Amino acid sequence: MPRIVLLNGSPSTRSSTEALLIHVADDLRMHGYNTTLMNLRSLPAEALLLARTDQPQLAAALTEVQAADALVVGTPVYQASYSGLLKTFCDVLPVGVLRGVPVLPLLTGGSDGHILALDHGLKPLLSTLGATSIAAGRFINSAHISAGAGVISPGAAAEVSGATAGFLTELDRHLTAPVRVPVG
Structure with a gap:
């Protein structure tokens, strides 16, 4: 069964980003996919900052991402961009790790003025990791998410769905595509 890893780039517990990712994970499981929510904030900060990819917890996280059939990347918007935590994790991922891996980018933030961070920040970051199959993604205003209760407004839920x-x-197209073997 295909595995989808959901990366939570929020450094906060009970964040609107995490509530959104849990909502998406529930939706994906209803469609028959295995999901794993990875809270990047739980990774050891020193290992991340010093790129100590041999540190067991960080190495396990990197292996999990590399083994995924698809990725959902969620992050809050800070200063008109994705979180530094997400960027730090992406910095230790191997070059080309997302080549051929479908990715769904999701952003949360307190102002609709941050909507451009999706196309001008997060998608280019994913492209640098080799992602060529990046879904349209969404920016959801945090006012539409009750982080503590894990409730998303009906309008935002419909948009995310x-x-x-x-x-x-x-993802289905990717998983059923024939494997092409180079000739010669």
């Missing part, structure tokens, strides 16, 4: 549906279409 639409993004998830497009992502699943791409």
Whole structure:
């Protein structure tokens, strides 16, 4: 059964980003996918900052991402960009790790003015990791998410479900594509 890893780039516990990712994970499981939510804040800070990829917890996280059939990347927007925690984790991922891996990018933030961070920040970051199959993604205003209760407003839930549906279409296409063997 295909495995999808959901990366939570929020440094906060009970964040709107985590509530959104849990909502998406529930939706993906209803479609028959195995999901793993990875809270990057639980990784050892020193290992991340010093790129000590042999540290057991960080090495396990990197292996989990490399073994995933698809990735959902969620992050809050800070200063018009993705979180530094997400960036630090991406810095230790191997070059090209997302080549051929469908990715769904999701952002949360307190102002709709941050919507451009999706196309001008997060998607280019994912592209540098080799991602060529990046779903449309969504920015969801945190006002539409009750982080403590894990409740998402009906409008935001519908918007995210639409993004998830497009992502699943791409993932299904990816998983059923014939493997091409180079000739010669």
